Amino acid sequence: MQFQLFISIIINNYNYDRFLPQAINSAINQTYPHTEIIVVDDGSTDNSRDIIAGYGDSVARPRNRIIPIFQANGKQAAAFNSGFAKSQGDIIIFLDSDDYLFPHAVAQIVSVWKPELSKVHYRLTVVDNIGKSLGYSCPQ
Numbered sequence: 291m292q293f294q295l296f297i298s299i300i301i302n303n304y305n306y307d308r309f310l311p312q313a314i315n316s317a318i319n320q321t322y323p324h325t326e327i328i329v330v331d332d333g334s335t336d337n338s339r340d341i342i343a344g345y346g347d348s349v350a351r352p353r354n355r356i357i358p359i360f361q362a363n364g365k366q367a368a369a370f371n372s373g374f375a376k377s378q379g380d381i382i383i384f385l386d387s388d389d390y391l392f393p394h395a396v397a398q399i400v401s402v403w404k405p406e407l408s409k410v411h412y413r414l415t416v417v418d419n420i421g422k423s424l425g426y427s428c429p430q
Contacts, residue, residue: 295403297325297396298379302369303387307337314345314356316390322397327356328373329387333363338387381410389414 299317303310310329317327329342345356359372370384381403385391399410413427 294324295380295400296378297322297381297383297400298373298377299325299327299383299385299391299396300370300373300377301327301329301385301387302332302366302373303329303334303338303342304332304363304366304369305334305336305338306387307334307341309388310338310341312390313385313387314342316392317385318356319393320391320396321394322400325396326378328359328376329356330359330361330369330373332361332365332369 299320301310301313301317303313314327314329317325329345331338331342339360342356342358342360345358357376359376361369361372364372373384374382381399383391383396383399395412399412402410413429415427416424418424
């Protein structure tokens, strides 16, 4: 039996309730099965905490349950550090709550991963507010 890498997807959020469900759903809907999803709310004052709490263990598939972290605002680095401290993954993916992953993103990262690597960087497709590509990626 081949060893399967375990992946942690850490979503940081601060007052992005309008984007948050798409980010969380994109993590839940990954085709690669061995993942955990950690959502760190960094002291939001909007509806973000209710959205995160609404996912609960029963909404997400058991293999992709949401691990919430609610903390006072400490800025983005503090949110990522909190998520990293809780993570158990062999590979860590940091995702801003106003971004989302394509369904095969984790599988593609795992397919190129080698133990001697410290980072895999992929291009981000820049989209408008309805998800339509603007025709460029970042970095170019």
